[in-house]
Amino acid sequence: MKSDRSDNMPTPQEILAELKNVKYPGFSRDIVSFGLVKDIQVGDAGVTVYLSAPSANAEAAEAIVREVEQRVAALTGAGRVRVEVEAQDPGQQARQAMHAQRRKPAGTRHVIAVASGKGGVGKSTVAVNLALAFSALGWRVGLMDADVYGPSVAIMLGGKQPVTLTPERRIIPLERYGIRYISMALFIDDDMPVIWRGPMVTKLESEFLFNVEWGDLDCLVLDLPPGTGDAQLTITQRVALDGGVIVTTPQEIALLDVRRGVTMFQEVSTPVLGVIENMSYHLCRKCGRRHEIFSHGGGARMAREMNLAFLGELPLVPELREGGDRGCPLVATNPNHPASLAFKQIAGKVRAQLEPGAGEDVAGLSLQK
Ligand SMILES: Nc1ncnc2c1ncn2[C@@H]1O[C@H](COP(=O)(O)OP(=O)(O)OP(=O)(O)O)[C@@H](O)[C@H]1O
Ligand SMILES: [Mg+2]
Structure with a gap:
């Protein structure tokens, strides 16, 4: 995490703390604990948040990106906010599809x-x-x-x-x-x-x-x-x-x-x-x-x-x-x-x-x- 910022901008740690409020759609857990936040860069031009491909489900991925943008933009002095999403490899998509079949013992x-x-x-x-x-x-x-x-x-x-x-x-x-x-x-x-x-x-x-x-x-x-x-x-x-x-x-x-x-x-x-x-x-x-x-x-x-x-x-x-x-x-x-x-x-x-x-x-x- 890098910070090269003027004084009124949030720190990467503050941004990370704010991102802990972004819930993964359909889960009670947040995107930080899911390991989706890869990096946060703060510079004079604004904030860039790097996410790993959040979901094979495009709707869920969009919802996450939107909420990250909104929450970071709402932090005082954040300036321009960019969210970069890593491309998802086809192998990962296949794994995610397989994981969707997983279940828990009844009860x-x-x-x-x-x-x-x-x-x-x-x-x-x-x-x-x-x-x-x-x-x-x-x-x-x-x-x-x-x-x-x-x-x-x-x-x-x-x-x-x-x-x-x-x-x-x-x-x-x-x-x-x-x-x-x-x-x-x-x-x-x-x-x-x-x-x-x-x-x-x-x-x-x-x-x-x-x-x-x-x-x-x-x-x-x-x-x-x-x-x-x-x-x-x-x-x-x-x-x-x-x-x-x-x-x-x-x-x-x-x-x-x-x-x-x-x-x-x-x-x-x-x-x-x-x-x-x-x-x-x-x-x-x-x-x-x-x-x-x-x-x-x-x-x-x-x-x-x-x-x-x-x-x-x-x-x-x-x-x-x-x-x-x-x-x-x-x-x-x-x-x-x-x-x-x-x-x-x-x-x-x-x-x-x-x-x-x-x-x-x-x-x-x-x-x-
Ligand atoms: N905090 C502790 N204080 C004292 N003894 C401990 C403690 N934790 C584990 N041990 C002892 O260390 C040994 C190894 O512990 P344990 O069998 O729980 O490890 P494990 O990681 O499950 O091992 P394995 O890789 O063989 O499955 C056991 O004899 C256990 O009683
Ligand atoms: Mg053991």
């Missing part, structure tokens, strides 16, 4: 996916505890473990139990701590060679998503396999996601990994709800103090640079690992632990993005600061 209001550029960053820990934090906010929540190679959701929630079917042969999800969940682990024999698992993935994923008797859910959380390759794309192409959450750690703040996650969600026209920095600092069990073991804060910085929301930092605490290993997740078993409170703050932020009217208020949860 599910929101679907979000938790992803990471790399394995082992705490994605499943975040997915499980975030699901529990949504539940603490009063939401009915489902959790689907889509990781066929290292499924851990079932273990984190209390182990493998047999899955039963309805008379119509629909899968009845397991339930623990008020969360309905289903995991690849429940269908795959531990002894099954990894080489056989691949072909099962595609089949199981569609069963999971659309053949599970989820009932009415406010939110279904998908724990994606680590990485941003074909397996992740297959799932995100099939389900109409409302948004993606990217988990990272201070060590791998490598922009590249997060950027890969962002690109994956962009490929499937899914907004990124934000970035979570896990194992951000160490919270000492004995003294209760915070120790900065890695230089934390990179997640927030990077999110800012990439124009993404930063959802929060989670501490490195042994209780989170132990809770996961024993099937007693921290947010459920120790809801006022500082890490649990951090999860609830993050859940509030995600909810505020999914339901802009709801706000981030988590006050009803007796949060101890």
Whole structure:
């Protein structure tokens, strides 16, 4: 973003803030969080806003351009306003047409996916505890473990139990701590060679998503396999996601990994709800103090640079690992632990993005600061 302007002109940041009011037609989300605003240039001659091709639907695209022009022109001193729209490649049009066919499980209001550029960053820990934090906010929540190679959701929630079917042969999800969940682990024999698992993935994923008797859910959380390759794309192409959450750690703040996650969600026209920095600092069990073991804060910085929301930092605490290993997740078993409170703050932020009217208020949860 460039500013080469006289004093009374708005800054690119002010313009960006104003553009957050432009809703994508038919969605409650705005064009900034959809990643459509590519650049803003402010010069003495006026303002130019660069948008990526907003939609295959010409009417929606025109409506967006018109509203951007009107809103920027209404800012004091903006001068002449130009909106440049990048040409859309035919491949993108085809992808968008395909995405229009995506759907959600019946009765599910929101679907979000938790992803990471790399394995082992705490994605499943975040997915499980975030699901529990949504539940603490009063939401009915489902959790689907889509990781066929290292499924851990079932273990984190209390182990493998047999899955039963309805008379119509629909899968009845397991339930623990008020969360309905289903995991690849429940269908795959531990002894099954990894080489056989691949072909099962595609089949199981569609069963999971659309053949599970989820009932009415406010939110279904998908724990994606680590990485941003074909397996992740297959799932995100099939389900109409409302948004993606990217988990990272201070060590791998490598922009590249997060950027890969962002690109994956962009490929499937899914907004990124934000970035979570896990194992951000160490919270000492004995003294209760915070120790900065890695230089934390990179997640927030990077999110800012990439124009993404930063959802929060989670501490490195042994209780989170132990809770996961024993099937007693921290947010459920120790809801006022500082890490649990951090999860609830993050859940509030995600909810505020999914339901802009709801706000981030988590006050009803007796949060101890
Ligand atoms: N904030 C944390 N504090 C302490 N331990 C944590 C934290 N987050 C995750 N862990 C531990 O780190 C390990 C990896 O976490 P997890 O399995 O959630 O990662 P993942 O990204 O899902 O991994 P995979 O790529 O294998 O799916 C687990 O033992 C987990 O208990
Ligand atoms: Mg995992």
